Amino acid sequence: MNVLPSASERLSRHDRTTTGLADEAADTRAALHPGAMASGQQGIAQELLIDARLGRKTRDKAAIADIRDGLALWRLGVSLGWLDIKLRYRGSALGPFWLTLSSAVMVASMGWLYAMLFHIVVRDYLPFLAVSLILWQAGIGGVAGEACDCFINAERTIRSMRMPFTVQVIRTVVRNVIVLGHNVIVPLAVFAIYGLWPGAHALLSLPGLALWLLDGAAACYFLGAICARFRDVPPIIGSLMQIAYYLTPVIWKPSQLGARGWWLPLNPFDPLLEVVRAPLLGTTPSLLIWGAALGYSAVFWLVSWRVFVRARPRIAFWV
């Protein structure tokens, strides 16, 4: 038996009383993450094995280990995400509700203006706009922007300790979920004002949101790695998302295009937005829409996975 240093002796005793369920998150699967309180945490069997001599198969395995160990550290990712939000709004009286307020102002003014431009009744248009705009801004667009900084922002951590990159991905996703959560108040308020409560039907958007979580994580692996390597990519992504924003039915309804909208299915953001938006507006997305959303997502996951597998060992040199 090893003599434990006195500094952590108390800690280990403390912990031993609770070993078991509480420690299960950090069980043997976290085999690659370093540093443990030298302690009665018998669960953490740790070793580090990096073999650069073997090719693709070890790279795949290392990427899988990254995801597995990152998921085991999900508490850390969630804490980091919360603290990011807390830091961002530290010292502002409204906190993250500042976002809610600015979104509300934007939805109100755009709803009024575009209802006029498009000659639609505000009552028909505003709920659609509120849902679409919030889902785009705090959802798709927000994630695309933040995914670019996913690893760059964690530069200090990445260079000073070994931590699964997946922790940074969880952190970025959590941050965006929190922001979206605060912004959802705006469409809810619009529904309340017009008495258009979607009721239990809105729960059908949950599978869509789950899909978004996976796509958001994939975006973090993909864009995070590419943007760490090529520093001119974030502005390019910014412009692409700006174009996508206009080409996707966010401020306009697909019905306004009619037959001229044949190209809409070519835009991956259209089905992705629709699977979440439709249930909130009281309709159900067709199987075709769901199929397209899943298909585009699957391709995106595959591409992201390959990029991450290739980039993972290099990210520490890039950030």
Place this chain on the structure above:
Amino acid sequence: MELHQGDLDRAHADGQAPVRGGAFIDVQDLSLDFPLYHGGARSLKKTVLSSVTNRVGGQLGRSGGENDGPEKTRRVVVQALRHLNFQVKSGERLGIVGRNGAGKSSLLRVLGGIYEPVAGRIHVGGTINTLLDTNFGMNLDLTGRENITLRGRYVGLSASGIAALEEDVEAFAALGPFMELPVRLYSSGMVVRLGFGLATAIAPQVLLMDEWFMAGDSKFRDKAHARLETVVRGAEILVLTSHMPGVLQHWCTRLLWLESGHIVADGPVDEIMDRYNAGAPPAL
């Protein structure tokens, strides 16, 4: 060999923890390159453009020069470590010496799994703690307490473990109300007290330490010495870089002499120290 290794991994993954006392470091043919991104190498646009022009240029210039590898010329690297081979057994205290830029810190980072090598294989058995960064890996915008919580989560502690960690670090750092303020507002001495207390509260089997941890001002060193000593004593393997002969002689049982990424010599402290100080070329 690889198969055997795989079996070992699986055994560990299945929950058979390695027996304490079994820490080891095994480094085989390790090489590390730092890619240097100069000019347009950081830009996707320019990289794509230059790869296109290179290809065109390569085709045009084929009749002329023959020694231009269009792909290779673009990649500039610093060769930080070259073909290192060494093993460290449980109980050994390895010191790393070498001039500035020899690759000492880079080697520690590789052993800690931060930088992945371009060639070779490293295998470290046992829990690892790296004391490398002058900020101890803390986020300066967060409060002291938040940093402690994050570290606790990082090492996979339960809620009660984190509470104990907080208590322990708080007692050592003695920051009082500053614990609730962002680390950025601390004096440099306070940062060191907190970071040092935090880093040394976690006692690993393999401890990787960069020199400056020993090199703080003497007053702080006295205060921290006892605490550091317990952690070092508790670790089965210590790898320490330093320029100070005294420190190395006090802590280490074996020295590894690095020069521009190569191992010059590896052996008992006194012998290597003498040769290093004499600046003598290796006997080989």
